[in-house]
Ligand SMILES: *[C@@H]1O[C@H](CO)[C@@H](O)[C@H](O)[C@H]1NC(C)=O
Ligand SMILES: *[C@@H]1O[C@H](CO)[C@@H](O)[C@H](O)[C@H]1NC(C)=O
Ligand SMILES: *[C@@H]1O[C@H](CO)[C@@H](O)[C@H](O)[C@H]1NC(C)=O
Ligand SMILES: *[C@@H]1O[C@H](CO)[C@@H](O)[C@H](O)[C@H]1NC(C)=O
Ligand SMILES: *[C@@H]1O[C@H](CO)[C@@H](O)[C@H](O)[C@H]1NC(C)=O
């Protein structure tokens with residue numbers, strides 16, 4: 310490997326304005342191989358200035374193979390501002406493209422235009438700020454579109470118009486504040502939608518109404534304040550909804566009633582924070598208009614089994630003794646408990662005091678509190 314290029318690439322990781330100096334070393338080449346995912350190009354792309362005037366891709370094919378045999382393009386070494394159209398022009402049959410952590414900032418109209426067979430596109434962990442509204446227009450076979458951990462703040466108008474075969478759309482960990490009302494309408498085949506860890510404040514009422522095949526909606530760690538039942542109504546396959554760590558303080562009573570949702574996780578929302586220390590609250594003591602939430606409490610609780618959360622933590626709801634027992638069990642196994650995204654630091658003192666004095670929960674061995682652990686009580690809703 311060219312040492313100069315290598316040095317340059319490493320330099321990029323630290324000093325971005327070297328781009329200039331290094332710009333002279335634009336390179337685009339493939340290391341071809343036969344792998345379990347088919348004939349593949351391990352792509353080396355050095356293009357920090359975002360040129361789109363490449364005329365070919367270097368590299369030597371395996372004997373008997375040509376550009377049209379390539380089914381899989383993955384990055385082997387990359388630093389590029391954009392995705393030059395030559396990649397899809399060259400490998401028109403590719404079904405998979407994985408260009409993760411490559412510094413990509415822009416997706417153009419022609420980036421994937423010629424990849425009409427594309428099924429799996431993984432662009433996670435880049436710096437994508439914008440993508441052209443027609444970026445995926447020719448990719449009607451696309452089933453997986455992974456754009457998580459980027460810097461997307463705004464979604465273009467109608468960017469998914471031909472993606473009826475999309476099964477999974479992943480926008481986790483971006484900075485999206487706003488969802489255009491019709492944006493998901495074309496995605497009639499979508500099964501899983503990941504929108505967590507964004508800055509979304511409002512859920513337009515009919516935003517999901519076309520997603521008749523959606524079974525899982527993941528929107529935790531946003532800034533949602535209100536949940537309307539008609540945001541979820543009439544979605545026959547919807548089974549699992551993750552809404553924890555939002556700022557929800559109002560929930561339409563019909564929310565759970567109207568759907569077949571089995572698992573609705575509402576931990577760590579505003580409406581529950583006042584109830585943190587009240588582990589012995591009974592259903593009857595809740596506000597009358599919140600009864601519905603508690604009628605469905607078991608179903609809501611079953612939503613606690615999110616991938617990040619220890620299932621035992623989620624079973625803490627219940628009688629006093631059970632709470633104590635479970636926390637003890639927990640402390641034996643986990644001396645140090647992880648703090649998931651939380652704002653506990655400032656409340657910690659108060660929280661500990663309250664739990665210790667009011668509920669006599671043994672927490673001495675826990676050096677850090679899992680925020681969600683104590684909010685489960687409010688896993689229902691609106692306990693102000
Ligand atoms: C391809 O290789 C040649 C010879 O090493 C080099 O001059 C050229 O810049 C390379 N082109 C690309 C696009 O990497
Ligand atoms: C090309 O790929 C093969 C197998 O995937 C690997 O063993 C080899 O080191 C790669 N060569 C270069 C120059 O990256
Ligand atoms: C692409 O355009 C840039 C800027 O105009 C130029 O420096 C570079 O040589 C061009 N590359 C090719 C392969 O034509
Ligand atoms: C690569 O794999 C294909 C399909 O399995 C096979 O037909 C071809 O001969 C292989 N080529 C090489 C060079 O190993
Ligand atoms: C809905 O999902 C199922 C699998 O869960 C799949 O077989 C079916 O084709 C999908 N329907 C649409 C309209 O994409």
Ligand SMILES: *[C@@H]1O[C@H](CO)[C@@H](O)[C@H](O)[C@H]1NC(C)=O
Nearest residue numbers: 562563564565566567601604
């Ligand atoms: C919710 O469903 C229960 C039983 O299925 C019913 O008694 C109750 O009236 C419903 N509540 C609303 C607000 O629709």
